[in-house]
Amino acid sequence: MNTIVAVNSGSETRKRWLPCLLLGTFLLSVSGGVAAQAAAGALPSHARASIFGSGWNCLQGYERKDRACARIEIPPNAYFNSSSNQWDCSRGYSKSGQQCLAVKVPSNAYADDSLFGSGWRCSRGYHQTEQRCTPILVPQNAYLVDSSYDHGWECSRGFRPEGEACAQVKVPSNGFLGRSGSDWQCERGFVKLGETCAVVKVPANAYLDGSGDRWQCERGFRREETVCTALTLPPNAYIDFSGTRWSCADGFHRRDDVCVAD
Numbered sequence: 001m002n003t004i005v006a007v008n009s010g011s012e013t014r015k016r017w018l019p020c021l022l023l024g025t026f027l028l029s030v031s032g033g034v035a036a037q038a039a040a041g042a043l044p045s046h047a048r049a050s051i052f053g054s055g056w057n058c059l060q061g062y063e064r065k066d067r068a069c070a071r072i073e074i075p076p077n078a079y080f081n082s083s084s085n086q087w088d089c090s091r092g093y094s095k096s097g098q099q100c101l102a103v104k105v106p107s108n109a110y111a112d113d114s115l116f117g118s119g120w121r122c123s124r125g126y127h128q129t130e131q132r133c134t135p136i137l138v139p140q141n142a143y144l145v146d147s148s149y150d151h152g153w154e155c156s157r158g159f160r161p162e163g164e165a166c167a168q169v170k171v172p173s174n175g176f177l178g179r180s181g182s183d184w185q186c187e188r189g190f191v192k193l194g195e196t197c198a199v200v201k202v203p204a205n206a207y208l209d210g211s212g213d214r215w216q217c218e219r220g221f222r223r224e225e226t227v228c229t230a231l232t233l234p235p236n237a238y239i240d241f242s243g244t245r246w247s248c249a250d251g252f253h254r255r256d257d258v259c260v261a262d
Contacts, residue, residue, distance in 0.1 A: 044068045058085070075099045094119040108133040127152050141166040157181030172196045188212030203227045219243035234258045 043049060046069040047056045058069035063085050072085060077093045077100040080086070089100035092111050103119035105111055108126045112119055122133035125144060136152040138144055141159045145152065155166035160182035171177060171184045174197040178185050186197035191213040202208060202215045205228040209216050217228035222244040231239060233246050236259040240247045248259035 046071075060085070073098070077102075092119075104131075106132045108135075137164070139165045141168075155182060170195070186213060201226070205230070217244060232257075 043056050044067060046059045046062045048059060049056050058064050061072055061080070062069040063072050064070075072080075072087065074080065074087045075098060077090045078087045079090060081088045089095050091113055092103055093100035094103050103111060105120045108123050109120045110123060112121045118128075118131070122128050124146065125136055126133035127136050136144065138153045141156045142153045143156060145154050151161070151164070155161050158169055158177060158181060159166040160169055161167075169177065169182060169184055172195060174187045174190045175184045176187065177183075186192055189200055189208060189212060190197035191200050192198075200208065200213055200215060203226060205218050205221045206215045207218060208214070217223050220239055220243065221228035221230055223229075231244070231246055233239070234257060236249045236252045237246045238249060239245070248254050251262055252259040253262055
């Protein structure tokens with residue numbers, strides 16, 4: 001009885017082992033490069049070879065100085081930050097040169113984690129005056145805001161700041177409070193005139209525009225000071241897209257106030 005034995009061809013065997021050979025070659029080259037650097041004394045103490053070719057990097061907790069790795073000295077009440085080669089002060093301490101000093105939090109304040117500033121902030125209702133927190137004096141018709149700028153308060157709607165007080169906004173007839181609440185606007189058909197709202201006088205053949213405080217002439221009329229004058233069209237002319245001017249028809253061109261043939 002004959003036995004049939006399946007034999008893989010040489011090309012198939014090479015395809016199977018090729019990825020393994022490539023990986024092994026890469027690992028040998030990397031380890032060989034590291035070993036060569038170490039043997040040659042290229043790596044200083046507390047350093048490791050770079051995996052991206054030649055060169056080296058300092059280990060965590062060390063920083064590069066010239067051709068060596070020096071230990072980073074961390075003062076009390078400090079810790080390595082996310083970069084692992086610099087340090088920050090713990091909460092309640094602030095950096096001063098190469099040390100961390102305790103933050104002296106004044107009354108009506110709290111410790112702040114910000115890397116900048118004094119290391120503390122005033123509580124709500126107080127603002128910083130040099131190295132202490134003083135009460136914010138909120139006038140009548142005002143309220144506290146969480147802002148470290150300006151007064152620390154804003155006027156209620158219908159009032160506006162005047163010095164250290166809030167003065168009432170005086171809305172004239174045919175006017176209303178604006179969106180901000182600290183100013184007023186005129187109703188449609190009226191226009192601001194000093195501290196009053198004056199009627200917009202719309203002449204004949206005109207209409208109020210979108211703003212409501214100005215007017216425009218209707219199509220076929222043009223503005224002349226305070227009136228709308230009808231356009232006078234010569235033969236072979238038409239009112240253009242503006243509605244206040246005219247152009248000559250095709251085959252004609254303008255000469256002074258008439259249309260002449262091309």
